[in-house]
Amino acid sequence: KQEVTQIPAALSVPEGENLVLNCSFTDSAIYNLQWFRQDPGKGLTSLLLIQSSQREQTSGRLNASLDKSSGRSTLYIAASQPGDSATYLCAVWGGATNKLIFGTGTLLAVQP
Amino acid sequence: EAGVAQSPRYKIIEKRQSVAFWCNPISGHATLYWYQQILGQGPKLLIQFQNNGVVDDSQLPKDRFSAERLKGVDSTLKIQPAKLEDSAVYLCASSLDWDEQYFGPGTRLTVT
Numbered sequence: 001k002q003e004v005t006q007i008p009a010a011l012s013v014p015e016g017e018n019l020v021l022n023c024s025f026t027d028s029a030i031y032n033l034q035w036f037r038q039d040p041g042k043g044l045t046s047l048l049l050i051q052s053s054q055r056e057q058t059s060g061r062l063n064a065s066l067d068k069s070s071g072r073s074t075l076y077i078a079a080s081q082p083g084d085s086a087t088y089l090c091a092v093w094g095g096a097t098n099k100l101i102f103g104t105g106t107l108l109a110v111q112p
Numbered sequence: 113e114a115g116v117a118q119s120p121r122y123k124i125i126e127k128r129q130s131v132a133f134w135c136n137p138i139s140g141h142a143t144l145y146w147y148q149q150i151l152g153q154g155p156k157l158l159i160q161f162q163n164n165g166v167v168d169d170s171q172l173p174k175d176r177f178s179a180e181r182l183k184g185v186d187s188t189l190k191i192q193p194a195k196l197e198d199s200a201v202y203l204c205a206s207s208l209d210w211d212e213q214y215f216g217p218g219t220r221l222t223v224t
Contacts (some may be wrong), residue, residue: 004154034212043116043203044155044215089154099168100145100213102154 002027006090006103013080014111021075021106023090028071031094035064035075038087038105048075052094080110114138116216118204124222130192133219137185137206143167144181145213146189147203155203161187194223 003026013019023033032051036044048057048064050073056065063076077084087105117136125131137144142163147155158177159169163184172179176195181187191198201220205213 032211036215041220043118043217044205046212046214049212091154099157099160102156104152104154 002092002101004090004092004101004103006088006106008106009104010107010109012109012111015080015082017080017110018076018078019080019108021077021088021090021108023073023075023103025071025073025092025101027094028068029094030068030092032092033064033066033073034091034093034100035062035073036089036091038089040086044089047088077108080108082110082112084108085110116204116206116214118202118216118219120219121217122220122222124224125194127196127223128193130190131194131221132188132190133202133204133221135187135189135204135216137187137204138214141206141208141214142184143207143209144187145205145207146179146187147205149201149203149218151200158189191221194221196223199223 005024007022034049035047038044050057050066061078066073087107089105091100091102093100119134144161146158149155158172159179160167161181164181179189199222201218203218204216207213
């Protein structure tokens with residue numbers, strides 16, 4: 001059974017800092033991995049999708065890496081801003097279950 | 113391109129009452145998903161449709177939950193009768209095929 005874990009559960013940083021969010025998964029036979037952002041009371045916004053054959057994806061100040069063999073992904077946020085405050089969710093597709101399995105998220109607070 | 117639409121955005125009902133949620137996916141997206149997100153957890157897949165056929169409903173509590181996708185476009189999710197533990201955000205998502213999922217804003221259900 002695929003399990004997705006995100007560490008830390010919560011993170012508070014001052015504005016301007018670079019930060020890393022971690023995601024690990026137990027079954028490495030995945031098709032892709034997605035990072036989402038969720039604002040309070042809102043739906044999910046897709047940030048980056050990494051196919052299993054890829055090592056990383058970049059979008060603006062965001063960079064996501066994937067190490068499938070070790071079951072890990074990181075989301076790097078450069079020069080954090082207060083507007084980055086949200087919950088960040090990692091999800092993997094594939095493995096034994098052909099569905100998107102989510103982690104419990106990291107709640108990020110960027111202090112001005 | 114219009115996103116995934118959901119209604120209502122909020123719903124408060126008493127236990128044992130019935131409730132229905134509506135979702136309109138992105139135009140042309142064949143795959144539609146319903147997720148349940150309990151506070152503090154990641155979303156959990158309830159049911160997945162490919163056009164108007166059910167692909168996976170293994171985690172749908174079929175004694176009280178039902179869903180349909182007539183004509184392979186809009187979808188409704190119904191709960192009858194509701195229990196206190198059904199309080200959650202119900203998210204609808206769609207994808208072109210087995211790839212990146214796009215989420216709607218969700219319906220926040222409170223069962224009292």
